[in-house]
Amino acid sequence: MPDLSLTQLETPALLLDEQRMERNIARMRSHLQRLGVSFRPHVKTNKSIDVTRRLLPDGPGPITVSTLHEADFFAGHGFTDILYAVCIAPNKLAHAAALQDRGVRLSLILDNMETARVLAAERERSGRLWPVLIEIDSDGHRCGIRPDAAALLELGRFLEGAGIPVHGVLTHAGASYDCTSTDAIRAMARQERDAVVHAADRLRAAGSVCPVVSVGSTPTATFADDLTGVTEVRAGVFVFFDLVMAGIDVCRVEDIALSVLGTVIGHRADKGWTLVDAGWMAMSRDRGTSGQAVDQGYGLVCDLDGQPIDDLIMVGANQEHGIIAHRSGRIEGALQLPVGTPLRILPNHACSTAAQYQQYLVVGAGGTVTATWPRFNGWSA
Numbered sequence: 001m002p003d004l005s006l007t008q009l010e011t012p013a014l015l016l017d018e019q020r021m022e023r024n025i026a027r028m029r030s031h032l033q034r035l036g037v038s039f040r041p042h043v044k045t046n047k048s049i050d051v052t053r054r055l056l057p058d059g060p061g062p063i064t065v066s067t068l069h070e071a072d073f074f075a076g077h078g079f080t081d082i083l084y085a086v087c088i089a090p091n092k093l094a095h096a097a098a099l100q101d102r103g104v105r106l107s108l109i110l111d112n113m114e115t116a117r118v119l120a121a122e123r124e125r126s127g128r129l130w131p132v133l134i135e136i137d138s139d140g141h142r143c144g145i146r147p148d149a150a151a152l153l154e155l156g157r158f159l160e161g162a163g164i165p166v167h168g169v170l171t172h173a174g175a176s177y178d179c180t181s182t183d184a185i186r187a188m189a190r191q192e193r194d195a196v197v198h199a200a201d202r203l204r205a206a207g208s209v210c211p212v213v214s215v216g217s218t219p220t221a222t223f224a225d226d227l228t229g230v231t232e233v234r235a236g237v238f239v240f241f242d243l244v245m246a247g248i249d250v251c252r253v254e255d256i257a258l259s260v261l262g263t264v265i266g267h268r269a270d271k272g273w274t275l276v277d278a279g280w281m282a283m284s285r286d287r288g289t290s291g292q293a294v295d296q297g298y299g300l301v302c303d304l305d306g307q308p309i310d311d312l313i314m315v316g317a318n319q320e321h322g323i324i325a326h327r328s329g330r331i332e333g334a335l336q337l338p339v340g341t342p343l344r345i346l347p348n349h350a351c352s353t354a355a356q357y358q359q360y361l362v363v364g365a366g367g368t369v370t371a372t373w374p375r376f377n378g379w380s381a
């Protein structure tokens with residue numbers, strides 16, 4: 001099939017700039033190699049075999065997933081070392097067992113005694129054993145046990161006593177997304193590292209082997225300068241980047257590889273609005289930049305080359321209508337783009353925007369669509 005011009009596409013459509021993506025991947029890979037740590041990329045953002053193969057060009061390697069549906073999909077493409085990085089729910093153990101029976105080394109995580117008792121009961125009942133990591137709270141962001149808590153050693157002792165070796169510790173410095181400077185992100189990366197290394201040292205001193213020390217977030221992975229004691233890094237959104245990442249200087253706007261193609265369908269000159277056929281169903285409702293220094297609305301408006309236009313953003317969104325206006329809110333002199341004008345809109349959050357689509361339209365060096373890469377969504381096939 002010949003390459004397609006962007007002006008030939010029906011909108012809205014999800015565009016993936018291949019050159020930007022490849023640069024983002026190469027930069028992260030080189031950085032982690034310099035730091036001397038293994039890479040276990042998170043595939044929850046891309047949910048695509050084509051993208052994941054670019055992350056791991058030497059063949060199926062270790063990956064991180066956030067749903068067992070992702071684990072199923074990638075297992076079907078030869079990936080057998082998979083970390084499920086959400087605390088396991090009891091109602092998913094049968095699914096996890098089915099993956100294990102397919103030859104997948106599926107690692108599970110937990111952070112509480114209740115789940116540990118469920119795994120112990122399952123081991124007693126069936127002999128089933130998964131590699132288990134304990135989630136550590138390194139920043140007060142979400143789940144996990146504090147690295148200096150007595151509960152950490154109690155949990156470790158219980159698992160070991162139940163015949164479930166502690167395979168390692170894991171953390172996600174989600175609070176790094178709220179940092180307001182690169183120095184703060186670097187400090188967060190050190191805090192993340194220190195927390196899991198300390199937790200692993202405590203568990204080892206108590207008798208666990210604890211070979212894996214796993215960290216991961218795109219901001220801390222990008223700005224980490226010393227990962228001594230860490231064995232692997234997980235990160236995912238860096239492949240595409242987004243406006244939230246640009247808003248905390250983890251990337252530049254011109255590094256963002258994902259965009260939504262929309263078309264101008266009308267105007268409200270009395271309000272300074274241009275209307276496009278890409279609303280929140282196309283962009284998602286994510287307003288992740290609203291708390292940052294620069295609020296990008298529902299997305300930053302660009303031309304077909306991906307260059308921002310006249311400080312235009314999507315200021316509002318209905319289901320199928322996007323409202324574009326100058327970020328200042330001015331009406332007089334607001335740019336009125338003609339009906340039929342195609343626009344690329346950069347997303348706040350790559351994960352949630354990509355989740356609205358079943359495929360990436362891959363934009364090559366010439367600015368045309370050179371390939372279509374399928375992606376999947378949801379929690380089950």
